[in-house]
Amino acid sequence: MKDIKGNCLVAQSGGPSSVINSSAYGVIKEFLSLDSPFKAFVGLYGIKGILDRKIVNIEEFSKDSIEALRYMPSSALGSCRYKLANYEDNDEDYIRLIEIFKELDIRYFFYIGGNDSMDAAYKISKYAEILGYDIKVIGVPKTIDNDLVETDHCPGFGSAAKYVSNVGLEMWFDINTYEKDSIMIMEVMGRDAGWIAASTGILQKLVPNMNQLIYLPEVIFDRNKFLEDVHKSLRNNNKLLIVTSEGLKGKNGQYINIDDNCYETDAFGHKQLGGIGKYLQQIVKNNITSSVKLSEIGVIQRCAMHCISKTDLSEAEMVGRASVNYALEGYTGYMAALQRENHEEYNCITKLSKLEDVCNKVKCVPAHWINEYKNGVTEDMINYIKPLITGEVNTLGEDGLLRYKDVGLFR
Template structure:
């Protein structure tokens, strides 16, 4: 038996199930895979032997269509970080046990930085021990911070949601003729790609955000207040987009004053609250009407306004990862190489996962304007194609249909 295991990890996105569908399609089309299993809750499912048999789902094209447009990770997720196998072999042994028990030969892990670290370590472990398993990564992250891929699945859909929402908020805040500042906080701890995509609200001629601050540039309260005053002299109602991870020169987060001190399973500090901190700053220093808006989980879950480009690419990367594994590649990640902007053309390639794991691709500083409060035309050229196309979401009783695997 040549069976394939697939799992999903990290924070959910609107496109990660499209990649799962691509894996299932790739396995089916190849004719070389007998059964496909899904590990529940990422690598933890492989360790615990907690698998779902997806072989029937693989042949159900209608269910796959619904799954494509279902947000979040249908197989669940985890935030489990594998230890070095030289230090602690236990979980590696358990994974190999699961592989043997279910005749798994191929494993595709869909995820972000931390998941690519797992792919890297596991493929290394297999190679050192001469195990004949083919381990491939398939990228996903709304943050778009994965190395060696032009962009990451999930990002385009989140960018489309953000651009649309910013355009709608711009309409909303423009109705009163009084000085007011609306500050929108967008995901991105160290990488400002999502915040940059707020500028796409301008693609049809609207003003979009009046000011944009990415986490790549040091934030300065005085400069921010000056920026606001300057813009407000021309236009009373302002819309400002900020990355959740904006930091001062000393490295402290703008959101620190709002922080609950809570940490996630990886020990990362929750850093939400930048917009609320700035709301207080504007209230104290300018005194006009001011409101903080957080796009929060909606920006990664809003599958109802997914980017068709993103969903198609996400699916094809799942297929690509399977094809690579079947062709004997291991320790690699399926990736996107951009061939041209106009017309937009990409190729699907595979890259060494060791160069992806634990790297973060941040926004090039020269894609931010010298004033540090907007993005350049180069950034716009990069972003524009990624939100093109509307998906074929099916509605039932007024809301989108979702597929649940458990």
């Protein structure tokens, strides 16, 4: 038996994904497999819920409920966007957290989330170290945006990429229905990194005659060049699919929208985006053709469980299980990252990345993975995304709907 020093606590934060619950499942199952007298707890609604003592012993739930967790879409444990202050400025939340950890004998804390969650995990690990409280804090990566550094990719991204690419393919067939000119604009998520939009470049490999333009936040958006791109594309083929990330920026570094300064911000100061598709639709209508439609994919791309990637689901569980083992080995202040092995056949393993090297940084689509015209992607991007969207998981029941079990945890 491994030397286990106390109980564990797992929580989720940030936006949901199709596989975030698979990571929670991995943590819980791995810890329970140790067959120790110690307990696994889940924190509901992230750090905010933990501070409010919304903490549940996993023993309260049946084995069937725990098994169902792996295939549940969205964040079963609940989430939050609660920003922990720097403990040098205000340590009130940290004092309260440590009190709760001591009360429940929490010696292992696993926080599943994206950039802001990794920042919270890092702060908690550092404060516990300063206080001398022995707790191992491990960040478990999750974000459909795929913008965490120090990991090849993020659990959640592969399934989101698979979903939007399939939607894009279906849209392409739709706009080819009629003989007349037809343009479809598809707006997807991506505030500062365009991984989701870029992933749809795989469609050009699948459908060689596809007429597609892709616009990413990594490239400064130029209105005149965009119109030139559309004009040129329509001369080659009067059907066109335009995929855009929501976070396009102009030369001034500001997000582009029909109305200036119309964005709200969240607790972390992040702009709540949406609207670039309408802007592109309008300038195409005003300057090129009125035959242009818009599809804003919206939040469904975050947790479309009916179109999940088997690779993504498996790797999400893998990082959850690996996080437990890293913590038991004595590591704290790290993230369980994914590392792609250099083999002919795709394979991914886990590695440790320091949280201080991960938080408050953004991994962008590499410049050499964007084509020379800045309106598409290269073969490198296609090769990168291909294995991440593969594999099928049958999540539908005989009635044609998602197999869903009300596990009750969960809120």
